[in-house]
Amino acid sequence: MTRVKRGFIARRRRNKILTFASGFQGSHSKQFRVAKQQKKRALISAERDRMKRKRDFRRLWIARINAAVRFSGLSYSQFVYCMYKNRLSQNRKNLAQIATLCTPFFSTFSQKIMT
Known part of the structure; x- marks a missing residue:
């Protein structure tokens, strides 16, 4: 049989x-077989870490809200329950920004929610 040279599609x-x-470093960027494996691992890690970043930011926001609410004599869970009871819905990102940037307003806000 004659030799078949793979065309431009394979290249x-x-x-x-x-x-x-x-x-990538070393043979991970030079050799095709190793590069293919590393690409697969890189894409898996990227997807995993995108999900992890969402979790980490949520934990950070909750920690900031909890620290700000403690000055009012509440815990985070009590604060969220009071918000739910008063039918106030606000996402944790915005609450954390308010808690860090406008601390006096947030403390009065949490006092109003308690009553």
């Missing part, structure tokens, strides 16, 4: 993966 596929891995 384009390999170059696409090697271009993706161009910032």
Whole structure:
């Protein structure tokens, strides 16, 4: 049988993966087989860490709200319950920003919610 040279499609596929891995170190960016494995791992890690970043920011916002609410004599869970009871809905990101930037307003706000 005659030798079949793979055309530009296979080369384009390999170059696409090697271009993706161009910032990796050593053979991870030079050899196709290793670069393919590293690309797979990189994409898995990227997706996992995007989800982790959402969790981390939520934890940070809750910690900031909790620290600000403690000055009013409440805990975070009591504060959220009072907000729910008074039918006030505000996301944690905004509450954390208010708690850090406008501390006096947030303390009066939490006092009003308690009553």
